Amino acid sequence: MNPVLFExxxxxxxxxxxxxxxxxxxxxDIGEILTTAQAITSGxxxxxHDAWLATAARTAGEAEAQLAAGHRISAxxxxxxxxxxxxxxxFFLHGNPADPRIDHAYHRAVGCFRAAAALFVPSxxxxxxxxxxTVLHGYFYRAAGSDxxxxxxxxxxxxxxxxxxxxxxxxxxxxxxAERGYQVLSFDGPGHxxxxxxxxLVFRPDWEHVVTPVLDWVLARPEVDSARxxxxxxxxxxxxxxxxxxxxHRLAACVAxxxxxxxxxxxxxxxxxSRADTETALRADSAPHVDALMEKLMASDPTIRWxxxxxxxxxxxxxxxxxxxxxxxxxxxxxxxxxxxxPTLVCDGENDMFWPGQPQVLFDHLTCPKxxxxxxxxxxxxxxxxxxxxxxxxxxxxxxxxxxxxxRR
Numbered sequence: 438m439n440p441v442l443f444e445x446x447x448x449x450x451x452x453x454x455x456x457x458x459x460x461x462x463x464x465x466d467i468g469e470i471l472t473t474a475q476a477i478t479s480g481x482x483x484x485x486h487d488a489w490l491a492t493a494a495r496t497a498g499e500a501e502a503q504l505a506a507g508h509r510i511s512a513x514x515x516x517x518x519x520x521x522x523x524x525x526x527x528f529f530l531h532g533n534p535a536d537p538r539i540d541h542a543y544h545r546a547v548g549c550f551r552a553a554a555a556l557f558v559p560s561x562x563x564x565x566x567x568x569x570x571t572v573l574h575g576y577f578y579r580a581a582g583s584d585x586x587x588x589x590x591x592x593x594x595x596x597x598x599x600x601x602x603x604x605x606x607x608x609x610x611x612x613x614x615a616e617r618g619y620q621v622l623s624f625d626g627p628g629h630x631x632x633x634x635x636x637x638l639v640f641r642p643d644w645e646h647v648v649t650p651v652l653d654w655v656l657a658r659p660e661v662d663s664a665r666x667x668x669x670x671x672x673x674x675x676x677x678x679x680x681x682x683x684x685x686h687r688l689a690a691c692v693a694x695x696x697x698x699x700x701x702x703x704x705x706x707x708x709x710x711s712r713a714d715t716e717t718a719l720r721a722d723s724a725p726h727v728d729a730l731m732e733k734l735m736a737s738d739p740t741i742r743w744x745x746x747x748x749x750x751x752x753x754x755x756x757x758x759x760x761x762x763x764x765x766x767x768x769x770x771x772x773x774x775x776x777x778x779x780p781t782l783v784c785d786g787e788n789d790m791f792w793p794g795q796p797q798v799l800f801d802h803l804t805c806p807k808x809x810x811x812x813x814x815x816x817x818x819x820x821x822x823x824x825x826x827x828x829x830x831x832x833x834x835x836x837x838x839x840x841x842x843x844x845r846r
Contacts (some may be wrong), residue, residue, distance in 0.1 A: 449739070455824045462613070463517045523545045527543055547631075576611070580618045589661060591665035619838075626644070639753035643680075671822055679696070719765065720762050745760055782807075784823065785797065788814050816829065
């Protein structure tokens with residue numbers, strides 16, 4: 438989809454489309470998005486924050502007044518939108534993790550979402566999952582129509598990627614699954630919002646060590662059919678989820694939205710020379726020419742600038758080069774993809790701006806039952822992770838899951 442707003446700033450446009458796309462499951466109103474975007478100056482992170490924060494505060498204030506007056510549905514809808522707008526407000530600020538605006542907007546986003554979650558029928562349960570001496574934070578959605586009914590049903594575990602929280606998964610698979618009769622768990626793993634902010638947990642490439650305790654928790658729920666549990670990863674999660682599936686064979690299905698075979702593909706294409714030389718330079722104790730190149734790229738490309746500053750925060754990297762080097766460890770090469778045995782759905786957005794071509798590479802390496810599901814710009818679904826076309830995308834994804842998991846009864 439060509440930029441409709443921020444024609445000179447593809448990253449701002451993509452994040453606007455992302456916020457707008459959440460309208461499909463109640464996370465936005467079109468007029469609120471457009472009005473907010475018109476108040477933003479391209480490339481200006483402060484302007485972005487201020488405009489979204491104002492919209493979030495106004496929306497939350499009205500919703501909280503509605504709740505106090507007993508208008509529960511109106512309050513739920515407003516709180517859900519406010520949560521999404523607060524999420525957007527702090528999105529570009531992670532270059533300075535100590536910025537107090539981050540915590541303010543983040544905690545307001547979580548607070549609004551949890552208040553909305555309590556107003557759904559059945560309500561969305563706030564949960565904590567034991568993990569390596571601490572907990573992972575998440576949400577458990579009971580299947581529509583199952584309130585008070587513990588009959589085992591199929592379940593999906595869903596998680597975000599490089600830059601999104603568990604709350605955002607409401608719009609990216611959680612609500613879609615619950616309304617189709619699935620039990621759904623969304624959670625923040627290391628590197629994700631709650632884990633990074635509350636416990637200092639950064640991303641780790643061996644994602645199976647994250648998913649295994651999560652599955653232990655899910656499979657202990659009496660309302661979950663242990664033979665029909667799938668895993669869905671969004672964005673960078675399109676590598677993390679398949680990585681976990683390669684080692685965690687209790688999964689009945691895996692979905693990569695969109696598929697990624699190696700994170701470093703987006704880094705390697707920015708450097709001249711051979712792959713071997715680039716990898717050596719990135720991992721070296723000192724590489725001034727690489728440091729200089731990265732500074733130049735950050736100054737000239739707003740998407741790269743954001744990716745590196747946010748990436749340093751979520752990877753726990755001290756320098757841009759250390760962040761780029763960390764990406765080299767996130768790969769499904771060396772036979773990892775080939776170890777996946779459960780049926781796997783790989784999604785592919787035609788105009789993915791982050792990992793173009795990677796879904797096909799992942800698909801080609803899979804030896805399990807597999808489907809490559811392509812989404813096009815002509816149908817409005819060609820953006821990364823199908824943002825802006827969530828109803829279309831999750832209809833196709835859950836239709837595949839319905840057919841796949843039906844065979845596991």
